[in-house]
Amino acid sequence: xxxxxxxxxxxxxxxxxxxxxxxxxxxxxxxxxxxxxxxxxxxxxxxxxxxxxxxxxxxxxxxxxxxxxxxxxxxxxxxxxxxxxxxxxxxxxxxxxxxxxxxxxxxxxxxxxxxxxxxxxxxxxxxxxxxxxxxxxxxxxxxxxxxx
Amino acid sequence: xxxxxxxxxxxxxxxxxxxxxxxxxxxxxxxxxxxxxxxxxxxxxxxxxxxxxxxxxxxxxxxxxxxxxxxxxxxxxxxxxxxxxxxxxxxxxxxxxxxxxxxxxxxxxxxxxxxxxxxxxxxxxxxxxxxxxxxxxxxxxxxxxxxxxxxxxxxxxxxxxxxxxxxxxxxxxxxxxxxxxxxxxxxxxxxxxxxxxxxxxxxxxxxxxxxxxxxxxxxxxxxxxxxxx
Numbered sequence: 001x002x003x004x005x006x007x008x009x010x011x012x013x014x015x016x017x018x019x020x021x022x023x024x025x026x027x028x029x030x031x032x033x034x035x036x037x038x039x040x041x042x043x044x045x046x047x048x049x050x051x052x053x054x055x056x057x058x059x060x061x062x063x064x065x066x067x068x069x070x071x072x073x074x075x076x077x078x079x080x081x082x083x084x085x086x087x088x089x090x091x092x093x094x095x096x097x098x099x100x101x102x103x104x105x106x107x108x109x110x111x112x113x114x115x116x117x118x119x120x121x122x123x124x125x126x127x128x129x130x131x132x133x134x135x136x137x138x139x140x141x142x143x144x145x146x147x148x
Numbered sequence: 149x150x151x152x153x154x155x156x157x158x159x160x161x162x163x164x165x166x167x168x169x170x171x172x173x174x175x176x177x178x179x180x181x182x183x184x185x186x187x188x189x190x191x192x193x194x195x196x197x198x199x200x201x202x203x204x205x206x207x208x209x210x211x212x213x214x215x216x217x218x219x220x221x222x223x224x225x226x227x228x229x230x231x232x233x234x235x236x237x238x239x240x241x242x243x244x245x246x247x248x249x250x251x252x253x254x255x256x257x258x259x260x261x262x263x264x265x266x267x268x269x270x271x272x273x274x275x276x277x278x279x280x281x282x283x284x285x286x287x288x289x290x291x292x293x294x295x296x297x298x299x300x301x302x303x304x305x306x307x308x309x310x311x312x313x314x315x316x317x318x319x320x321x322x323x324x325x326x327x328x329x330x331x332x333x334x335x336x337x338x339x340x341x342x343x344x345x346x347x348x349x350x351x352x353x354x355x356x357x358x359x360x361x362x363x364x365x366x367x368x369x370x371x372x373x374x375x376x377x
Contacts, residue, residue: 045186046193061215062194066186070179088196089189092182 032111034068035096035104038078044091045069069094077103153195157207161191164211171221190214216362266364270357277350284343291336299329 037043037051048069049062072078077100082090096104153161165184172180191210198206214220297304302325 044189046190049190061220062190062213063187063215063217063220066183066190067221070183085189088192089185091189091193092186 028107029111031068031072032104032107034065034072035077035100035107038094038096039101039104042093042095044083044093046091048094072100076100153192153207154203157195157203160204160207160211161188164191164217168217168221171217187214218362264368267361267368270361270364274354274357277346277353281343281346281350284339284346286343288336288338288340288343291339292333295329295332295336298332299326 033052034048037048043051045065046062049060049065052065053060053062069078069080073080073094076097078094078096080092080094082092085091152158165188168187169180169184172183175183191207191214194210194213195207198210200206201209294305
């Protein structure tokens with residue numbers, strides 16, 4: 001039965017850490033995504049999650065959108081309205097408020113700045129990289145001649 | 149597709165919504181009803197959209213996509229919104245694969261016993277862990293108090309037990325009550341700290357155990373269900 005503790009240890013060391021990091025990273029972004037979708041049109045929960053998952057390459061627990069929506073509604077960033085449906089039970093439609101549009105603008109700009117920062121720092125050159133390359137050339141001058 | 153579920157599907161949905169409800173304690177009743185109504189609407193739409201499989205297979209798939217109530221409506225939501233790919237499914241296969249490798253048992257009815265065994269072991273681990281952690285914490289605290297009492301009144305424990313030495317490991321004895329007391333307090337302090345550390349760490353360990361527990365009990369339910377059918 002030592003598989004249980006072994007897995008537990010593996011889970012503690014790796015998965016929990018990684019999972020938390022990913023959760024943290026996505027947390028804010030998902031609010032932005034929801035607001036962006038609602039900024040285009042009004043959606044009910046199921047159609048909203050479909051609109052998101054259609055563009056999404058990883059699994060999402062569909063249900064967890066509802067706590068987020070309910071919080072956004074409480075903050076008056078979005079509003080909701082029940083509408084009868086011919087296909088089944090009534091649907092609760094969500095719409096972005098004017099306050100929400102302002103928030104979206106702010107969040108969108110911030111996200112763009114952050115994304116730019118990520119791209120820029122990723123492609124940043126190593127400190128002293130240029131120097132070490134020229135050093136190599138000095139050490140192996142013959143290779144350069146061969147290639148040329 | 150009409151406006152209603154088939155009867156057996158409705159039972160599953162109602163059971164699910166009931167479980168959602170239990171995770172919404174503390175939410176005002178009007179909000180709760182509204183929420184349940186909304187989730188029901190979602191599940192219905194999702195079920196109507198599901199084309200492949202029989203009724204039961206379809207609704208189970210829909211509910212799986214929606215997520216377990218505990219996961220979806222935990223306090224940490226919306227953090228729970230994000231599954232990391234399919235990683236969460238891997239451990240069960242590893243676990244069961246390992247079990248098959250060790251015991252050479254196919255997972256049919258024999259698996260039922262095995263999984264019950266796993267659940268039992270988990271329960272045992274949890275109980276033992278807490279017993280040790282709580283034992284350390286309170287034992288340590290008691291030791292600190294005993295040490296202090298011994299410094300203030302060196303006769304106290306002698307009168308109580310009739311034994312001479314406060315710290316007494318075979319021939320090892322200390323004659324100075326203050327030194328004895330300080331030593332006792334120090335050792336007890338370390339013990340208490342270890343106990344509290346264990347209690348603190350338990351939340352991390354139990355997240356791992358919880359996952360195994362959920363996976364095992366899910367599998368158990370599946371097996372039981374198959375058996376019924």
